[in-house]
Amino acid sequence: MLNDTTFEVGAWVLAAALGAFIGYGDLHTDDTGIIAGLIVASAFVLGLLRPVHAWRWPLILALAILGAEVYSYYAVAPRSGLKTVASFAALFAFVTAIGLAGAYLGVGARKLGGSAFGASARG
Secondary structure, eight states, rough: HHHHHHHHHHHHHHHHHHHHHHHHHHTTTOOHHHHHHEEEEEEEEHHHHHOOOTTTTHHHHHHHHHHHHHIIIIOOOTTEEEEEEEHHHHHHHHHHHHHHHHHHHHHHHHHHHHGGGOOOSSO
């Protein structure tokens, strides 16, 4: 039988894998809309699966994007507009904000469909 710790560890592994995937994608495309959609969708899934402390999932995804952009800055070539600490901070804030929207939409969906996920919709 799977316990709560197993689901928690699985959610962290999934968050890391999604972050790595999105970070990789960010390095290989200039289409911001696709990356933003992946962030919202990933945060939604993570918020749906593990709604407890859902704020942490967007932070992981934002750190992945930030890491990819810092790597790009030093190893490849800086993107236009991402050359100062303030611009990186703004990127982190934006990614976190859209991720929070997705995560808490997932939490809301979990609460609305709580019976489909077991006896407790709390996570």
